[in-house]
Amino acid sequence: MFTKPSQRFPLLFVAVLVLFVAMWSGLLRMGWQWPTLSPWPMAHGPLMIAGFLGTLISIERAVALNKSWLYAGPVLSALGGLYYVAGGNAILGALLMTAGSFGLVVIFVVILKQHRADYTVIMTLGAIAWFIGTLLWFLGLPIFQIVLWWSAFLVLTIVGERLELNRIMPPSQRRRVIGLMTIGVYLLGLILSLFWSDVGTRTISAGMLLMALWLLRFDIARITVRKTGLVRFVAICLLSGYVWLGVSGVIGLYSGAVFAGPIYDAYLHTVFVGFTFSMIFGHAAIIFPAILHLPVKYSSKFYYPLILLHISLILRVVGDLNFQQPLRLWGSLFNAISILLFLGIMGRTIYIGSKEAGEEAQA
Numbered sequence: 001m002f003t004k005p006s007q008r009f010p011l012l013f014v015a016v017l018v019l020f021v022a023m024w025s026g027l028l029r030m031g032w033q034w035p036t037l038s039p040w041p042m043a044h045g046p047l048m049i050a051g052f053l054g055t056l057i058s059i060e061r062a063v064a065l066n067k068s069w070l071y072a073g074p075v076l077s078a079l080g081g082l083y084y085v086a087g088g089n090a091i092l093g094a095l096l097m098t099a100g101s102f103g104l105v106v107i108f109v110v111i112l113k114q115h116r117a118d119y120t121v122i123m124t125l126g127a128i129a130w131f132i133g134t135l136l137w138f139l140g141l142p143i144f145q146i147v148l149w150w151s152a153f154l155v156l157t158i159v160g161e162r163l164e165l166n167r168i169m170p171p172s173q174r175r176r177v178i179g180l181m182t183i184g185v186y187l188l189g190l191i192l193s194l195f196w197s198d199v200g201t202r203t204i205s206a207g208m209l210l211m212a213l214w215l216l217r218f219d220i221a222r223i224t225v226r227k228t229g230l231v232r233f234v235a236i237c238l239l240s241g242y243v244w245l246g247v248s249g250v251i252g253l254y255s256g257a258v259f260a261g262p263i264y265d266a267y268l269h270t271v272f273v274g275f276t277f278s279m280i281f282g283h284a285a286i287i288f289p290a291i292l293h294l295p296v297k298y299s300s301k302f303y304y305p306l307i308l309l310h311i312s313l314i315l316r317v318v319g320d321l322n323f324q325q326p327l328r329l330w331g332s333l334f335n336a337i338s339i340l341l342f343l344g345i346m347g348r349t350i351y352i353g354s355k356e357a358g359e360e361a362q363a
Contacts, residue, residue: 008059008063008291008292009292011059011071011074011075011078012056012059012292014055014079014082015056015059015078015081016052016343017085018047018051018052018078018081018082018084019047019048019052019339021047021084021085022044022047022048022051022052023048023336023339025043025047026044026048026332027332027333027336029044030265030328030329030332031325031328031329032329032332032333043084043090043093045147045150046081046094046097046134046137046143047081047084047085048272049130049133049150049153050077050080050081050097050100050101050134051077051078051080051081051082051084051085051097052081053154053276054074054077054097054100054101054104054130055074055077055078055081055100056280056287057104057157058073058074058077058100058103058104058107059071059074059291060287060290060291061104061107061111062074063290063291064290065107065110065111067110070106070107070110072103073099073100073102073104073106073107074100074104076096076097076099076100076103077096077097077100077101077103077104078100079100080093080095080096080097080098080099080100081093081097091138094134094137094138095138097134097138098131098137101127101130101133101134101135102131104127104130104131105124105127105128105131107127108120108123108124108127109124111123112124117164118160118163118176118180119160119161119163120160120164121160122156122159122160122163122183123156123157123160123161125152125156125187126152126154126155126156126157126160127153127157129150129152129153129156129190130149130150130153132146133147133148133149133150133152134150136149144259144260144264145259147268148190148193148200148201148204149190151268152186152187152190152204154272154276155208155211155245155271156183158241158275158276158279159183159211159215161283162215162219175214175218178214179211179214179218181210182207182210182211182214183207183211184207185206185207185210186203186204186208186210188203188207189202189204189207190204193257198256198257200257201252201255201256201257201258202252202253202256204252205248205249205250205252205253206253208245208246208248208249208252208271209245209246209249210249211245212242212245212246213246215238215242215245216239216242216246219238219239219242221234221235221238221239222235222239225239229298230285230298230302233282233302233306234282234285235282236282236303237279237281237282237283237306238278238279238282240274240278240306240310241274241275241278241282242275243274244270244271244273244274244275244278244313245274247270247274247317248267248268248270248271248274251267251270251321252267255267262319262320262321262328263320265316265320266316266317266320266321269316269317270313270317273309273313273335274309274313277339278309281302281305281309281342284342284346285346288346288350292350294350295350296346296350297349297350297352298349299345299349301345302342304341305338305339305341305342305345306342308334308337308338308341309335309338309342311334312330312331312332312333312334312335312337312338313331313335314331315327315334316328316331316332316335317331318331319331
């Protein structure tokens with residue numbers, strides 16, 4: 001089960017459905033006066049992190065290992081998200097998502113047994129961070145107390161993936177040590193945040209800023225950005241994402257621990273939207289073919305949602321930092337529109353690529 005691309009499509013469909021609901025609930029939280037579409041709960045964070053991003057990352061890793069039982073993780077996290085969307089019992093939904101996050105830890109344990117390297121260890125730590133954050137949420141802690149663990153899941157996973165993909169141009173021993181030290185600062189902050197919120201947040205933020213600077217300096221994207229086509233697009237996505245990671249670090253260093261309000265929104269969404277979705281936009285042409293075995297035909301239209309994402313996030317962050325609600329509202333709305341636009345363009349290019357591949361096979 002799930003070892004064939006056609007069997008994975010329903011799982012991916014559920015993840016995207018949860019993404020739509022997560023974005024809708026996020027816009028409601030931002031202040032848009034739209035229907036709540038009851039019984040959907042206002043569970044923007046859990047739906048986005050566990051229901052969509054966690055499921056997507058788990059599918060990607062399970063595909064690489066090609067073992068049916070490893071799909072238990074993404075199935076559980078997707079079911080948890082779907083259960084929330086259907087308005088089911090919140091405790092059961094959280095339990096399913098927690099089980100799904102543990103499933104990703106299991107996946108990385110299998111990966112570590114096959115190949116232990118810096119990047120696999122870092123991604124394993126990311127999976128553990130997701131599990132810890134989701135477990136604490138299931139046990140009743142408010143989201144503002146555990147959201148940094150969810151952020152760590154994405155940051156460590158993406159940084160680990162970049163190190164994995166940079167193997168063709170490995171850093172020197174000195175650069176490697178510096179990179180690991182930046183991650184060490186980040187992990188130290190994560191632990192400190194359990195006891196001293198302000199100190200932990202500032203240490204985490206310092207780690208993010210240092211990681212962003214390290215990636216901007218040493219990621220192969222700084223070279224591939226001089227290429228053309230899809231290669232250049234991916235590089236621009238990566239480099240712009242690193243900038244947003246650094247911006248989040250600067251905001252956190254300045255603000256310290258915040259638990260609500262516009263500064264909190266800016267601190268989180270520079271990571272969750274600016275950094276994470278820049279990476280998704282850049283890697284989608286790799287992820288979707290791997291999951292569905294469908295060709296993606298590059299189009300210059302890929303730049304439209306990327307540009308919209310960055311412009312709208314700038315508006316949102318400026319609104320956050322200056323307490324300008326209209327900018328916050330419109331920035332968040334166009335964040336969501338940029339994601340929808342990207343999915344639409346990606347779907348169309350997959351359709352065109354599949355059609356052309358079919359015509360070539362018949363020729």
